Amino acid sequence: MISPDIKQIKIGLVSCGIAAGGEAVYEKLVAAAGNIPVIKVGCLGHCYAEPLVEAVLNDGSSIFYGNVPGKDEAIENILSLGEAGRFSVPEKRREKECVKVLAFAGRIDPTSFEDYVSGGGYDGLKKALTMPPEAVIEEVKISGLRGRGGGGFSTGMKWSFLAAKDSAEKVIVCNADEGDPGAFMDRSLMESVPHQVLEGMLIAAYATCAAKLIIYCRAEYPMAIANLNIAIDQIKANKLNIIDGREIDIYIKEGAGAFVCGEETALIASLEGQRGMPRFRPPFPTDSGYMGKPTMINNVETFGNIPLILREGGAEFAKVGTEGGRGTKIFALAGDLEYPGLVEVPMGTTISEIVFDIGGADPEKVKAVQTGGPSGGCIPKAMFDTPVDYDSLRSLGAIMGSGGMIVIGNDRCMVETARYFLDFTHRESCGKCTFCRVGTTRMFEILERIVAGKGKVEDLDTLEELGSKVKAGSLCGLGQTAPNPVLATLRYYRDEYLEHVNEKSCRAAQCNALVDIVLDQSKCVKCKLCIKSCPVEAVSADFIIDPDKCTRCNSCVDICPKHAIARIPKGENK
Amino acid sequence: MQEEFSFLSKIGQEPGNLIKGLQAIQAAYGYVSDDAIRAAAEYFGRPEADVEGVISFYAQFKRVKPGKFKIAVCDGTACHLKGAPLIHTWINQELGINPGETSEDGLFSLETVACLGCCSLAPVMSVNGKVHAKLDRRTMMKILKEYAAK
């Protein structure tokens, strides 16, 4: 029975929705919905609730259904506007979030030009074209917008540098090489509202008189590339790429998998078909960039903000946020919390508001938060009152980064966390400069030793000394920030390091070499699941775990129905 | 240019399009062979050594022909904690291959990937894109045997 109140049905079907099994739900909805249009939309940011279906009613209101299984009952329930499985945005999140940049996301069909335009899309560009280019740049300056890719440089200033160049071949690059593990703001924006990013770029092209727009996008984001390409074709079909009578060249170049290509000069090298290795600046890209042409690089989210600034005016835009950062910021929440996903909040929102109120993390179970991914640092819970903006985070030894925010629970080992991040960065080092190539490797090796129980107290000093030198002596941002997770954890969680090296103990029971797996005989019901699950036959017939055979793979811990088997820090079993 | 790489001619010949060309080759054959390097070097006017340098820089490009079954073991945070390194050990014991290698019979190739997005089902791997979750040694061996028999 299909409710007559339903006007249309929307289902989030970009990467996250698909990964959660949304395609099966979509097919069933299409099959069952009859005449009611079922529209694929982008991401609303509620990843924890995917697949997420919105039933739009004739009166304009909506009813959401979350975690929709691909089963007929669930589809019937939606179509009949049943009570089961209804989803509403958690109250606290609704209070704190401030959806501006993501206003279109999850609400329109990303592949529909009309959807974007009818919601006010390209009004920003239209308005810009009525202004002199200098006035557009001035508006961006007034907005106080700073680069959303992590550096936080004034966008208006950057634009004015390019505008000042006398060249007919200026290039603007959109950096869509989002490589931080755990960050997916840019992907979501490109997949959900590709036109918004392109509109920002076109406005920039007008303001700076650029001739070429390139989007450098990770090849790992096929849907973002597909949606952007559709949007580019639509732009060309609607001649929006003809500005002041100039036809702006606009295309996508796919990255080929190298984190360091997020770095301006490396990105340019990669665009030129070279190894993505950074070079010394100056010359800055605005002087000599892609193919030697004046080039400006902005991040996806930065461009995403531009139409907004033009639509509502820089001054209005600047009303949101703080001295340390204007406007809103999109964060990707992940880790030990209830509601992982995307959220857009005003700059200056505190970490605790983001993590606890919006993310739903349990304050009792959270130890810290990592911002800025592998380039950032951890912020301990005691400092969660810090407002999130560029300057406040930097003062804590962390960085805003592109907006990844990983919540670290009490049961995570901070040494292992640092090791994990450095494992990533040292492998992503391009290998050009000594401090990064060798320095990060040596730091990683020390951390490997520490988590393996072979560390020495002196290692901590070496890490600090070498870490600060790698920061100071590396050529590009990768090396200059790679030691951050290590230095920050050493600063705030030195006691955990000391336990690893002195007592050979990991309080979080995470570092395999410093952990024992023990079976509590009093809880054991002798079901033998542990014996069957053990890959190395470390559990004896009388349920005793041989610590020498055991690889700490956790198979038995996970399978035990009575929770009789536990990981405990080595030495605590006495 | 050799017939098998004639599709390169759809791409602009400027040297800066090398990566695009290599991506096309990778998409067509699953790897970049010596012949492909020669073809790309000639077409884009780049020295062969240079092309090798570019290929080996980017994670996307493979230099060995992938197996009939492409195993991708997830080493994201969750899978790493749940024993992804062990999966590598098991595969190595069974098939004798390390990440980046293809078994001698050409059946299996192995690579490590950052995250397959199935963290709640860790540890996972995919074979030709199909995800196999909650692996332990026994299921792992069973899966490999099933594919080998296909």
Add this chain to the structure above:
Amino acid sequence: MSIEFFLDGKAVSAEPGQTIMDAAKANGIVIPGLCGDPRISKTTSCFVCVVKDKKTGKFLPSCSARPAPGQEIEVTTPEVLDMRRTALELLLSEHTGDCEAPCTIACPAHAQVEEYVRLIANGEFEKGLAVIKERIPMPMSVGRVSPRFCEKQCRRNIDGKPVAINEFKRLAADLCYDSFMEEIPADCGKKVAVVGGGPAGLAAAYYLRLQGVAVTVFDAQDDFGGMTRYGIPEYRLPKAILSKEVAHFAQMGIELVPGKKLGENLDLAELKAAYDAVVIAIGCWKASGLRCEGEELATPGIEFLHSVAVNNNTGKNPGRTLVIGGGNTAMDCVRTSVRLGSSDVTCIYRRTEAEMPAEKIEIAEAKEEGVKFQFLTAPVKLEKRGTKLILTCLKMELGEPDASGRRKPVAVPGSEFEIEADTVISAIGQGTDAPAGVPVDRYGNLAVKAENTTRVEDKIYAAGDCAYGARTVVEALASGRLAALEIAEDILNKAMPAENSIFISRGSWQEMSQDEVVVLRNDLSSEPRVELKFIPLEERKNSFKEVCATITPEEAASEGKRCIECSCSDKSDCKLRKFADEAGCRKNAYAGERQLASYDLRHPDIVQDRGKCIKCTVCVKVCKEVVNQSLLSLQKRGFQANIGTAFNQGLPLSCKDCGACIESCPTGALDWRKKR
């Protein structure tokens, strides 16, 4: 318009476009860098050239950064030097190779073994001798008596016997000792007294003389050479040979004054007053007692050898002889006893043969000459019964290892037994008879201020055995040389050469497999080691004639081909080593994984060694931008980055005619295979 800025506070100007490094150079400040070459675009890789912008606190690669007007650049502040040192130490941590061959590292004097072996094998004896004498001023003596530290570390040990290195010294010295004369600079006006004319004293005198210092050597004995004359028997080192070496020192203008003993007819205070410096090199002439009842009845080994030496290698037949001790002095005593006519000589040692400190060859030759050995035996009492001496001994067994790592002998209770003898010689050690007024350490040796120095106090230096206990001739020579260098530093203000402080080594052969041994030469010989020619055994036992002959030039030519030539082909102009030396880099400051040493020897003339490569990519750019070939590229990334060729096919033969990459490589990662 030039740019005015500051280097270490000094106002300087730079031409537009000049980098900080160029501008510094123009102002006489050389900033080291490994990755630059004026012919190519910037690599900005090594970061050895870092300087600091005082205002921003940022470190900049001076090879690439251009000065801004008014910028204050720090070049030599401790912080900058520390960053530079760290950059070098990080590079060293991924660098493998042999800055020096293991033989040179093992040599206490760090002689350039590979070089002199090659010269001598090629028949260039005098050049070879010159190389030897840079470190070993008594090559005829050392060429005969050295325990061959070098040969023990020779990598030929992996597949057989070591190169007969010491024989090369002996050959070159024997052939051209008379014709070779050092160039002595004009007198510098300084004078130094050396007390003790043994190898340490003579070496100190030699190297001071080479600096133009006037040197006087005093010795308590009638003739010079110290223990080499009075402790080492004629059959190992003929006195005539030694005298030739002593005469050479005199010819160099070194004044030799015999019969002067400190505290008797020589006064330290007077010497101090009369000379700019005094080297004390009086050796270890005090024999240790047996530390048992009746020890005074035993003849001290050095006295025994001394008396034979001063009596022109004669002496009375010692009859049935017991020599107590297991060192080289004990071997000299047993073999001398044989030559004096004794047919019954026994060496008594409290541990087993494996623990004997004496050279294996000495033990073997003693055995050949009929000497008996009684191991695990310790004396407890010596007494006289009539004309005979009775030595009471205890049987020992080996217990736990002691501080020296050797298993400690433990007495077996109730195992006493007696041995009858005519002569008992104690050769269990020697100590220093320190002169009054000089500080001594807890072993009774002269107290030097620290390890690896000969400085004792103002103007006083101690070298050789008296500074560290009885050791070998070559160690004494090295110690004497160190004294000379330190004196030159102190009185002539000459900087100590920063030589040999960096010893990156692939390791000792004991830890290596044959595959890891790198052979650059194409003509390595697989012949066995040269056999030494001994005089007949009967002649050995009945005379003090030298036991074996010097090898022939032909033998040397063939033996030289056995040398692997382990040391780095680029050791003389490796910039990494030079800068690391200058920066005072610590060895293994950041230990860790190294890229597997993968030598590429496919090219007949060129070697490529990834283990030595510091990934500066100068070679890549030279080949691409200068030679216009692009045969090389940087491959992979991060720590695994390395320089490679397309399809790993190696360099083509035609590269032999170019070599531009080789000339530009800052280390030996790309080099000609043939050493000059």
